[in-house]
Amino acid sequence: MRYNGSPIEIVNAVFPGKYDITEFQRVPNQYWHSQENRVQALRTFCEKRKISKESLPLLNRAYFRKHFPRFISMVDRHYDSKFYRWIMESFPEHTFQPEEFNLLVGIDGQLCDSKEELAIHNFLVQAIISAKVERESQRFMNNRYEEVYIPDWVIYQNHRKFVIEYFGLYGSIRYKAYTEKADRKMEFFQSLKDYKFIAIMPDDFREKGFRRIVSLLISKGMWINVHRSDCY
Structure with a gap:
């Protein structure tokens, strides 16, 4: 014993x-x-x-x-x-x-994992009005699958909180496990009562001028400077 x-x-x-x-x-x-x-x-x-x-x-x-x-x-x-x-x-x-980890630095000094995330991050920082944009700042525990999720962005605006995740490899045949985990993430983030969840897919990012991303943000009630020249 x-x-x-x-x-x-x-x-x-x-x-x-x-x-x-x-x-x-x-x-x-x-x-x-x-x-x-x-x-x-x-x-x-x-x-x-x-x-x-x-x-x-x-x-x-x-x-x-x-x-x-x-x-x-x-x-x-x-x-x-x-x-x-x-x-x-x-x-x-x-x-x-x-650069030791091949990370990229955003216009506000925060780190990004890829060129696509860097482009989205810089856009969010410039376009979202009166908000705090944080990169990979919080850990969420999905007890059902015993997984920790670190969303790409958590945004605070007017006493509201948003979780934004960019699923850059979603649907890739080569990375089936990535898509399976992404589905678990989306299900989990959508269940959070205190946060509004916004999923950005590869096609959303490729839309010229961030038009589709702007629509996603606005649809969740986020205040955006839609008059920025690179939005439309």
């Missing part, structure tokens, strides 16, 4: 400090729900492999697919597939430059 029937606790008691939790085939239930556990896992992984600060940005999906695939599902669930967020959270003592 001393070890609560846990093989991990037994091994660690017999061989203290020899094995890291991630070296076992399975971790305890909800182990990754703890930020401390996620941070310690990456720090230990890098320490054992002598990964330098300069090499940390190279720890992406392709790297872990080759060297430690078990981390991928954890990052998908708890960091919305954004490996750089896990790295930045785990190594707060380091200062990273956006």
Whole structure:
């Protein structure tokens, strides 16, 4: 009864400090729900492999697919597939430059993952009236699927809150899992009572002059400067 029937606790008691939790085939239930556990896992992984600060940005999906695939599902669930967020959270003592992770900087200094997101972000910042536009600032937990979602934008305007997500790969044959997760995201965000949800699809983005995006925003009650020259 001393070890609560846990093989991990037994091994660690017999061989203290020899094995890291991630070296076992399975971790305890909800182990990754703890930020401390996620941070310690990456720090230990890098320490054992002598990964330098300069090499940390190279720890992406392709790297872990080759060297430690078990981390991928954890990052998908708890960091919305954004490996750089896990790295930045785990190594707060380091200062990273956006270009190290191939990130782009918006006109207000916030970071974007792609050129399409950058274009949308800059448009939102310039077009939305009297609002606070935040990039990837909040984490939402979908308890049904045990997934964390970090929406592209959360916007505050006139005591109202909006969640905006750009699904750039939606419907792609190559990325079926992306579309499946996007469907779960949309279902979840639409269920939030305190937020209005706006989904931007690839065809919406490709519409010249952001016309379709403007229509989406207005349809949800957002105040927009529709007289901007690049809107119509």
